[in-house]
Amino acid sequence: MSSILTFAGIALRNLFSPPVTSRYPFEPAVYPKASRGHVEINMNKCVFCGICSQHCPTETIKVDRTAKTWSMNRFDCVQCQNCVNVCPKSALTIVPGYFAPGVEKVSETFEKPAPLTHAVPALNDSKCVKCGWCSKKCPKHAITVVPGKGWSVNTSECIGCGLCAKECAFGAIEMEGAPAAAAGSGSPVAQVSMDKCKLCGLCAKNCPNSAITVDRKAKTWTLKTEDCVGCGVCQSACHFEAITIAAAPAAPAGEPVANVDMSKCKLCGLCAKNCPNEAISVDRKAKTWTLKAEDCVGCGACAAACHFDAITIAPAAAAPAAPAAEEKKEAAAPGTKVIALPGRRPVTIPLKADGEEAPVPGCIRPEYNAEFVDLPQCDRDKCKYCGLCMKKCPKSAIEVGRKEKFWEVDNAECVRCGVCAEACPFGALTI
Numbered sequence: 213m214s215s216i217l218t219f220a221g222i223a224l225r226n227l228f229s230p231p232v233t234s235r236y237p238f239e240p241a242v243y244p245k246a247s248r249g250h251v252e253i254n255m256n257k258c259v260f261c262g263i264c265s266q267h268c269p270t271e272t273i274k275v276d277r278t279a280k281t282w283s284m285n286r287f288d289c290v291q292c293q294n295c296v297n298v299c300p301k302s303a304l305t306i307v308p309g310y311f312a313p314g315v316e317k318v319s320e321t322f323e324k325p326a327p328l329t330h331a332v333p334a335l336n337d338s339k340c341v342k343c344g345w346c347s348k349k350c351p352k353h354a355i356t357v358v359p360g361k362g363w364s365v366n367t368s369e370c371i372g373c374g375l376c377a378k379e380c381a382f383g384a385i386e387m388e389g390a391p392a393a394a395a396g397s398g399s400p401v402a403q404v405s406m407d408k409c410k411l412c413g414l415c416a417k418n419c420p421n422s423a424i425t426v427d428r429k430a431k432t433w434t435l436k437t438e439d440c441v442g443c444g445v446c447q448s449a450c451h452f453e454a455i456t457i458a459a460a461p462a463a464p465a466g467e468p469v470a471n472v473d474m475s476k477c478k479l480c481g482l483c484a485k486n487c488p489n490e491a492i493s494v495d496r497k498a499k500t501w502t503l504k505a506e507d508c509v510g511c512g513a514c515a516a517a518c519h520f521d522a523i524t525i526a527p528a529a530a531a532p533a534a535p536a537a538e539e540k541k542e543a544a545a546p547g548t549k550v551i552a553l554p555g556r557r558p559v560t561i562p563l564k565a566d567g568e569e570a571p572v573p574g575c576i577r578p579e580y581n582a583e584f585v586d587l588p589q590c591d592r593d594k595c596k597y598c599g600l601c602m603k604k605c606p607k608s609a610i611e612v613g614r615k616e617k618f619w620e621v622d623n624a625e626c627v628r629c630g631v632c633a634e635a636c637p638f639g640a641l642t643i
Contacts, residue, residue, distance in 0.1 A: 243308030330372025400442030
């Protein structure tokens with residue numbers, strides 16, 4: 213009898229309670245915040261450096277720099293988020309939601325979209341009444357309107373003149389994206405042949421942006437190049453074929469590449485090690501830093517790895533010239549001596565009463581040697597001989613023996629970058 217009453221209570225409670233399950237797929241599924249659904253890419257940010265492909269444990273990501281494509285096999289992806297974490301341009305994100313299962317393994321390929329050179333119309337659907345007036349006024353017939361139903365724009369045909377937004381009586385259209393390119397930057401503009409022009413003014417009347425001014429008395433034809441969008445309406449309206457649409461010469465714009473400030477660079481080689489395309493070469497003996505501009509994609513991995521802020525990512529044409537290093541001669545204080553080391557900062561050392569050089573405290577050698585002054589110094593009381601400094605050294609200049617309690621640095625290989633000191637969890641190393 214008690215079991216029946218218990219069952220009846222549960223049944224009555226469920227009758228007046230909302231269902232536990234959701235009506236998926238008729239209602240969208242709700243995923244927890246920390247769920248890893250699938251990887252998405254923003255192709256406008258991707259520079260095809262290939263770092264995501266190198267860190268993918270299942271090798272599901274393929275990057276083709278030549279074809280400007282990024283491919284991924286969703287069935288091999290394990291949602292580990294490695295690609296998202298290492299992307300220097302934050303082009304990858306992992307979002308909730310899963311793809312539908314399938315019977316074939318299909319690799320998705322994304323291509324770099326062509327950059328917009330002008331603004332495009334965006335529709336506020338709550339204001340639009342689908343009257344079709346914008347479609348009639350569009351000089352390139354780029355807008356398609358189905359009365360009472362749909363509205364679409366062909367971005368490949370749209371020239372960003374903004375006439376649709378100006379003519380919309382309900383304010384339902386706004387121009388979004390890149391502004392119209394100005395003349396002189398390669399954008400097409402109207403050009404007139406005064407031998408054919410009759411100064412009738414038809415071009416000025418039909419210009420959607422009022423970029424043309426015709427003065428019959430002064431016999432002048434004037435174009436506001438900053439307002440001209442190269443739509444060609446003036447050319448179509450001209451009965452004398454006096455107007456042509458031609459592109460103004462474009463100023464070459466350099467692609468973003470790595471630029472180095474040699475006054476800050478220590479030639480440690482960390483940038484070369486972290487470059488995914490091996491575009492950087494560092495020669496310590498010749499004291500040179502070389503970049504293959506054709507291989508650099510401006511991903512910024514070298515700049516992120518540099519501990520001295522010596523590398524910046526900027527267009528090659530606008531790269532600032534590296535300032536020449538100025539030699540500063542420091543005056544020695546009483547009881548000290550200044551030694552100028554080649555390619556490094558001057559070092560001040562103490563002197564004994566008889567004028568001889570005093571040993572430097574904490575130096576790895578018992579005797580003082582000018583070549584070891586600005587090397588990493590090890591505090592034996594703090595050092596645990598863990599070997600982390602040895603692993604982090606970009607030039608493998610440090611040797612550590614845990615059993616022998618041995619720590620030594622090779623003066624010929626050390627570049628004084630300070631990576632070992634930063635990596636030491638015990639604060640045992642100083643530069």
